[in-house]
Amino acid sequence: MVSHPRPRQTTNNLITLTLILAANVAIWTWTLQALSGRPELLGTALLAYVFGLRHAFDPDHIAAIDNVVRKLMQEQKPASLVGFYFALGHSSIVMLASIAISGTALSIDISAFGNFNLIRTLVSAFFLLAIGLANYFILKSVWAAFLRVYRGEAVTSEQIDPLLSIQGPLSRLFRPLFNIVTRSWHMFPVGFMFGLGFDTATEIGLFGISATQAAQGTSFWTILLFPLLFAAGMTLMDTADSMLMTGAYGWAFVKPIRKLWYNLTLTFVSVIIAIFIGGLEVLGLLSEKLGLDEGVWSAIRSLNAHMDDLGYIIVTIFIASWICSALLYHFGRYDELPVDQTSS
Numbered sequence: 001m002v003s004h005p006r007p008r009q010t011t012n013n014l015i016t017l018t019l020i021l022a023a024n025v026a027i028w029t030w031t032l033q034a035l036s037g038r039p040e041l042l043g044t045a046l047l048a049y050v051f052g053l054r055h056a057f058d059p060d061h062i063a064a065i066d067n068v069v070r071k072l073m074q075e076q077k078p079a080s081l082v083g084f085y086f087a088l089g090h091s092s093i094v095m096l097a098s099i100a101i102s103g104t105a106l107s108i109d110i111s112a113f114g115n116f117n118l119i120r121t122l123v124s125a126f127f128l129l130a131i132g133l134a135n136y137f138i139l140k141s142v143w144a145a146f147l148r149v150y151r152g153e154a155v156t157s158e159q160i161d162p163l164l165s166i167q168g169p170l171s172r173l174f175r176p177l178f179n180i181v182t183r184s185w186h187m188f189p190v191g192f193m194f195g196l197g198f199d200t201a202t203e204i205g206l207f208g209i210s211a212t213q214a215a216q217g218t219s220f221w222t223i224l225l226f227p228l229l230f231a232a233g234m235t236l237m238d239t240a241d242s243m244l245m246t247g248a249y250g251w252a253f254v255k256p257i258r259k260l261w262y263n264l265t266l267t268f269v270s271v272i273i274a275i276f277i278g279g280l281e282v283l284g285l286l287s288e289k290l291g292l293d294e295g296v297w298s299a300i301r302s303l304n305a306h307m308d309d310l311g312y313i314i315v316t317i318f319i320a321s322w323i324c325s326a327l328l329y330h331f332g333r334y335d336e337l338p339v340d341q342t343s344s
Contacts, residue, residue: 013080013243020084020239024232031225041222048226052233057311060124060194060281061086061238063274066318067131068181069245070270074138074263079249081184083242084235089191091231098227123193125281130180132274135267142263149257149337248322257337258329265325273314280304 028049035041055061065083072079181187249262284304287297303310329335 010247013247016081016084016239017243020236024236027225027228027232031229034222034225038222045225045229049229049233052230052235053237054233055230056087056234056237056241057315059273059277059307059310059314060128061090062241062311062314062318063128063270063277064124064131064190064194065187065238065242066245067128067135067270067274068187069242070135070249070267071131071138071181072184073246073249075182077182078184080243080246081239082187082246083238083240085185086187086191086194086242087231087235087238089188089193090195090238091191091227091234092188093192093195094230095227099224121281121285123196125278125285127180127190127194128274128278128281132271132278134180135271135274139264139267139271142260142267146260146264149260257334261329261334262325265328266321269317269321273317277310277314280307 031045032042035045065086068082069079072082181190249266280300280303283297283300287293287301287304293301
């Protein structure tokens with residue numbers, strides 16, 4: 001089994017986080033200097049930054065980043081910058097829209113951006129459902145391998161590595177799903193496409209700030225501070241998310257039985273969340289377009305309307321899953337299970 005270079009990875013993560021924090025400090029220094037003559041805008045600047053921090057907790061952000069981190073870790077590829085590139089791509093579309101709004105110096109109806117919601121929802125839902133389905137096939141192979149170890153049977157290196165042990169015609173048919181993202185930087189266009197639609201409260205709030213300041217005659221460079229602060233906050237949190245997940249998975253991959261157990265429990269949670277959020281977005285879109293608003297459709301609309309709050313719930317679920325998984329692993333004494341690993 002190939003070991004992960006954890007000390008080097010930890011050093012690289014610390015350097016990356018330091019650079020991102022330095023960028024945050026630099027942007028805030030520029031903000032304080034630029035707004036020194038207009039202290040009333042400092043509250044607005046802080047609001048834009050908090051919007052960015054808050055937006056990183058959107059459920060589709062968390063589900064996409066976690067599933068891709070888990071997939072790249074299985075392929076023994078660097079995954080700590082998944083959130084960084086996703087946030088950069090997402091920030092790009094937000095920056096472009098804010099620049100367009102401020103450049104017109106007009107009072108713009110922000111709700112007009114809802115016309116892009118169809119594209120954004122379809123991209124988000126397709127990606128989450130596809131990556132969730134790909135991880136489902138990994139989950140099946142992990143479960144089979146874990147049962148073999150639990151029964152005391154021998155397993156091969158390929159069975160320890162779920163990506164190599166996927167079998168069956170349906171699994172092979174969906175194997176291209178694993179190639180949706182094969183490098184961390186591939187999350188940049190994914191993040192960009194996720195940014196289309198501008199349908200979340202944080203994005204609409206940011207555009208409202210840009211439009212209001214433009215209408216009041218605030219200079220273009222001053223207005224640019226607000227989307228930059230938004231991007232800084234979101235990039236910081238999304239990057240921290242992927243680094244934490246990478247560290248957690250890296251610890252679990254040190255020992256074969258530990259790798260199997262944590263793959264089994266956490267892949268299950270990842271699949272459920274990805275498919276739930278992706279399916280919820282599709283059903284919400286159908287409800288909106290077809291005018292369905294009774295019975296279960298009313299509940300679906302309500303969940304979509306409160307999608308912002310689901311992000312915190314998902315973070316809580318992931319933390320609880322790690323804790324429960326660790327407790328079950330310890331009290332179930334799975335660490336003592338011998339792994340008869342043979343060469344293929």
